[in-house]
């Protein structure tokens with residue numbers, strides 16, 4: 001660093017997938033506010049507005065310094081008029097009135113509580129809100145009709161809204177590894193999602209499973225699920241079979257960002273004793289080590305519920321699936337937007353299609369995919385857009 005430099009000259013690229021976004025950054029006081037507005041826009045299903053706030057927040061996450069004045073923002077992309085107004089208010093007054101009134105509003109709080117139920121999206125929560133419901137307790141009290149996912153969501157509400165720790169994720173990794181190896185030796189299991197990006201807590205634990213022998217992974221999920229169920233490790237599961245091959249709308253164009261892999265949205269029954277007693281994990285050199293082995297038993301119970309996502313991918317699509325399931329959600333969205341708008345390509349968690357060459361581009365690693373897209377490789381820990 002040159003001592004004469006006053007304002008750091010930052011070149012901020014406009015797509016999040018062109019930038020490095022670390023987990024810990026310098027502007028949480030601004031990004032948390034903008035993300036409240038993004039979340040509120042999601043509750044009213046205003047996707048455009050939500051993405052605009054998320055993009056603004058993401059640019060601030062990539063800045064190497066604390067924002068102190070508006071003139072430090074003048075050369076930055078993605079900062080719309082509304083976001084700038086919110087930032088200005090926070091820089092001047094310490095808080096934004098719009099953000100604070102949103103945070104305090106009955107609607108925001110109710111939507112947060114209701115969408116916090118596993119299996120409940122913005123649309124359902126909004127309908128319930130308009131019927132006068134405010135919390136999961138209200139759902140039980142008024143005898144709302146709930147599907148199986150939502151029933152589990154209400155039943156395990158507190159546990160599922162308690163962040164999953166790295167240590168818990170590590171114990172679950174061991175369990176998943178054991179289950180998969182038991183039903184398909186030679187299978188490869190990768191931790192994806194937030195924990196792969198270096199997050200210390202998550203709302204769930206995500207895994208991607210494959211096998212080097214193409215085809216060996218077919219119909220694998222029911223076997224994994226049966227093994228876990230036999231061990232009494234599952235409180236809930238919903239398995240969806242692979243629908244990639246029978247899809248008619250073209251492999252690189254699944255509806256929205258949903259992919260067609262064989263998958264299982266589940267709730268694990270995690271024994272607390274297993275989390276607390278496992279000293280081997282504490283000693284391990286990977287980033288799952290913890291400084292505190294004295295975790296309290298949750299609500300006096302010997303176990304707790306944890307959301308786990310399992311996805312099975314054919315080996316030929318593994319790189320795409322890994323990239324697609326590592327996130328963050330905004331980083332993924334930006335990758336697809338970059339591919340489409342800047343490269344004339346179509347990216348999904350299954351494949352990358354080049355419209356000009358009219359062919360699929362092969363990749364065996366995430367690095368290959370970034371290279372095909374003409375992007376500098378960004379490691380998972382810097383995809384926290």
Ligand code: TTP
Nearest residue numbers: 193194202203204258259324325326327328329
């Ligand atoms: P999440 O598990 O929802 O998010 P996360 O792991 O980044 O954060 P958290 O700690 O809150 O769990 O999603 C992980 C990735 O999976 C995300 O990049 C999007 C991807 N994904 C799909 O590709 N398809 C899907 O259908 C879903 C639900 C997620």
Ligand code: MN
Nearest residue numbers: 025026063064
């Ligand atoms: Mn930094």
Ligand code: MN
Nearest residue numbers: 193194204206
């Ligand atoms: Mn996750």
Ligand code: MN
Nearest residue numbers: 193204206309
């Ligand atoms: Mn997930």
